[in-house]
Amino acid sequence: MEQKSKVYLYQTAVSWTEQRKGMISCAGKPDVQVATPPEFKGHEGIWSPEDLFVASANICLMTTFLAVAERAGLAFSAYESTAEGRLELVEGKFQFTAITIRPSITVKSGEDVGKAKELIEKAERNCLISNSMKAAVTLEPVIHEHGGTTSR
Numbered sequence: 001m002e003q004k005s006k007v008y009l010y011q012t013a014v015s016w017t018e019q020r021k022g023m024i025s026c027a028g029k030p031d032v033q034v035a036t037p038p039e040f041k042g043h044e045g046i047w048s049p050e051d052l053f054v055a056s057a058n059i060c061l062m063t064t065f066l067a068v069a070e071r072a073g074l075a076f077s078a079y080e081s082t083a084e085g086r087l088e089l090v091e092g093k094f095q096f097t098a099i100t101i102r103p104s105i106t107v108k109s110g111e112d113v114g115k116a117k118e119l120i121e122k123a124e125r126n127c128l129i130s131n132s133m134k135a136a137v138t139l140e141p142v143i144h145e146h147g148g149t150t151s152r
Helices: 049-072 110-126 128-132
Strands: 013-018 021-026 029-035 076-090 093-107 136-139 142-145
Touching: 049 076, 049 093, 049 110, 049 128, 093 110, 110 128, 110 136, 110 142
Parallel strands: 093 136, 093 142
Antiparallel strands: 013 021, 021 029, 076 093
16 A cells, blocks of 8 residues: 655744734634843743744654554553753754653552553654654653552
């Protein structure tokens, strides 16, 4: 059987509003105010491209995990994750050099701890956002048994 190549297009728009602020928009979705971050003479309390870059890796890991966990029939009761991006000056230009994602997954049975660890690692390998980034993405998962033990 011949495999057809798949191409998906995602379109967004950005418009300047005032100072170092703007609005991002996408058809059918709520607008989001964005700005330059405070460390670059920007604004507190508003999403920056840097925030969104790190968040996109974090969100992609979660959504990819949800898909692989569903296919594998993993019974889990909670998923939370933090992510930290390291922005550095490299050869005169700022770039993200690393993103560390720390998912915390609570499984319903201790027998699923190993399965959850395997699936979160599979999700990280298959996360299209992380796979598209130049920065190294590191996974530091913690798996909890509901009401029980913790595994790293």
